[in-house]
Amino acid sequence: MSSARPVPFLKGHGTENDFVIIPDPDGEFELSKEAVARLCDRRAGIGGDGLLRAVRSARHPEARGMAGEAEWFMDYRNSDGSIAEMCGNGVRVFARHLVRAGLAPAGELAVATRAGIRRVRLAADGGGVTVGMGRAALPAGDVRVTVGDRTWPARHVNVGNPHAVAFVDDLAAAGPLREAPGVAPAAAYPQGVNVEFVVDRGPRHVALRVYERGSGETRSCGTGACAVMVAAARRDGADPSADGNPVTYTVDVPGGRLVISEGTDGGIEMTGPAVIVAEGMLDPDLLAV
Numbered sequence: 518m519s520s521a522r523p524v525p526f527l528k529g530h531g532t533e534n535d536f537v538i539i540p541d542p543d544g545e546f547e548l549s550k551e552a553v554a555r556l557c558d559r560r561a562g563i564g565g566d567g568l569l570r571a572v573r574s575a576r577h578p579e580a581r582g583m584a585g586e587a588e589w590f591m592d593y594r595n596s597d598g599s600i601a602e603m604c605g606n607g608v609r610v611f612a613r614h615l616v617r618a619g620l621a622p623a624g625e626l627a628v629a630t631r632a633g634i635r636r637v638r639l640a641a642d643g644g645g646v647t648v649g650m651g652r653a654a655l656p657a658g659d660v661r662v663t664v665g666d667r668t669w670p671a672r673h674v675n676v677g678n679p680h681a682v683a684f685v686d687d688l689a690a691a692g693p694l695r696e697a698p699g700v701a702p703a704a705a706y707p708q709g710v711n712v713e714f715v716v717d718r719g720p721r722h723v724a725l726r727v728y729e730r731g732s733g734e735t736r737s738c739g740t741g742a743c744a745v746m747v748a749a750a751r752r753d754g755a756d757p758s759a760d761g762n763p764v765t766y767t768v769d770v771p772g773g774r775l776v777i778s779e780g781t782d783g784g785i786e787m788t789g790p791a792v793i794v795a796e797g798m799l800d801p802d803l804l805a806v
């Protein structure tokens with residue numbers, strides 16, 4: 518242990534997509550890729566699908582321009598230490614942490630992310646958390662997802678981060694997902710991609726498995742669930758901005774359930790749980806890797 522002070526951390530999850538949270542209001546910590554991977558390691562660290570660093574927007578170069586609207590910046594990292602634009606489950610957990618720690622009032626709060634500002638609604642005493650996830654973009658062009666000798670057509674959906682959504686007959690058909698599925702054409706996703714496999718469960722009710730860029734298969738992905746909702750709505754002929762009616766889908770993930778709506782302005786809202794399960798102190802050497 519070095520002479521540096523221990524560093525506070527928390528652990529939380531949203532539909533079992535789990536995160537290490539590092540409060541860093543003044544942006545003091547240089548978190549290397551290696552340090553994040555170590556913290557997210559389930560044996561050598563705390564363990565998590567990703568890491569959320571809570572920095573005041575005014576103290577982070579990527580968020581300074583949003584500081585007037587959003588006091589806090591969610592610096593999100595995948596478990597391999599790579600940076601991502603946005604995390605839908607993470608932003609709910611992030612908001613839960615801020616309110617629980619008295620750093621933001623319950624009600625509506627704006628969070629700065631690399632994909633822009635996200636507005637989150639939550640009560641002080643727990644319950645579901647609702648996030649305005651912005652609009653989805655659906656770039657044209659055919660995309661295909663391959664696992665072993667199976668290939669499925671997929672829909673390219675961007676909800677701040679990139680997704681390939683494949684409708685399948687059976688979630689087990691994707692196999693154990695120990696490796697990233699193949700996605701073609703690679704040029705469609707120059708920064709890599711998150712892949713969702715989806716089955717129908719009933720009218721406007723789907724279930725998914727996800728292989729996340731930078732984290733592998735996880736128990737849930739909030740942005741992935743939003744991408745799936747939009748892909749399912751378009752497949753089902755529902756386009757709220759063209760039809761004038763909002764559309765709501767229930768999206769089951771291995772770790773729980775998310776409810777997702779697309780409004781007539783194209784804005785997506787996601788509601789789901791956000792739980793803090795532990796807090797403690799880290800050996801500062803872990804951050805210095």
Ligand SMILES: N[C@@H](CCC[C@H](N)C(=O)O)C(=O)O
Pocket residue numbers: 534567595600601602603604605606607678679711729730731732737738739740741
């Ligand atoms: N689990 C997240 C998504 C995290 C980022 C993703 N792996 C990426 O690299 O884009 C979610 O809940 O949205």
